[in-house]
Amino acid sequence: MELPELRPDTPPEERDRRQRRRVRQQEMCRQKKISEIETAMHRLELVDHPDVTFSNKIIDAYDNINDICFNGRLPPGKDTIHWSPTPYRYAGGCMYGVHGVVVGIVLNVSITSLPEMISVVVHEMMHADVEIRRLPIGMQSHGRHFKDGVKRAVEALQGQLDVLHNIVGTEITLDAKTVGKSRSVSTYRRSEGITDGLPD
Numbered sequence: 316m317e318l319p320e321l322r323p324d325t326p327p328e329e330r331d332r333r334q335r336r337r338v339r340q341q342e343m344c345r346q347k348k349i350s351e352i353e354t355a356m357h358r359l360e361l362v363d364h365p366d367v368t369f370s371n372k373i374i375d376a377y378d379n380i381n382d383i384c385f386n387g388r389l390p391p392g393k394d395t396i397h398w399s400p401t402p403y404r405y406a407g408g409c410m411y412g413v414h415g416v417v418v419g420i421v422l423n424v425s426i427t428s429l430p431e432m433i434s435v436v437v438h439e440m441m442h443a444d445v446e447i448r449r450l451p452i453g454m455q456s457h458g459r460h461f462k463d464g465v466k467r468a469v470e471a472l473q474g475q476l477d478v479l480h481n482i483v484g485t486e487i488t489l490d491a492k493t494v495g496k497s498r499s500v501s502t503y504r505r506s507e508g509i510t511d512g513l514p515d
């Protein structure tokens with residue numbers, strides 16, 4: 316709803332009242348959009364990971380990557396990571412976020428290789444960070460901020476691969492090219508707050 320223009324003689328309390336109403340309306344819009352994204356995410360077939368050890372390792376790795384690469388900006392792994400056999404268009408993963416809020420990261424439960432999954436996790440975490448920092452996402456959601464971020468994140472992780480190795484119990488190698496790649500850029504749907512991709 317558009318509010319009429321304020322006249323110069325509008326008393327300050329009326330200005331304040333309208334300003335508060337405007338803020339309330341914006342907040343309602345924001346909450347509505349966030350709940351739409353939550354609904355979109357839950358429309359997927361979300362499942363418990365059949366291998367609890369595997370999923371715990373991924374959550375642990377996520378939390379460590381969050382500290383190493385993102386100063387802990389991203390929400391905790393246990394609240395954020397979900398599993399599905401059908402993330403958006405069967406990608407390796409899919410980040411659901413809008414208005415600077417990360418609603419969730421859905422990972423493809425059929426990926427059983429820990430190194431491959433870590434690559435997907437870093438890719439989706441980068442989408443989450445771009446959302447949280449409200450950076451321009453660029454072409455197909457893999458724009459300059461995404462790519463630069465991947466480069467920095469991979470560099471930081473390369474110095475701490477032993478941390479990841481200790482968590483997952485297997486050798487992890489990471490390179491920016493693999494992490495930054497998305498299998499199908501046509502799956503990008505920014506307007507719906509959904510970004511996804513699968514490193515090739």
Ligand SMILES: [Zn+2]
Nearest residue numbers: 497510511512
């Ligand atoms: Zn992507």
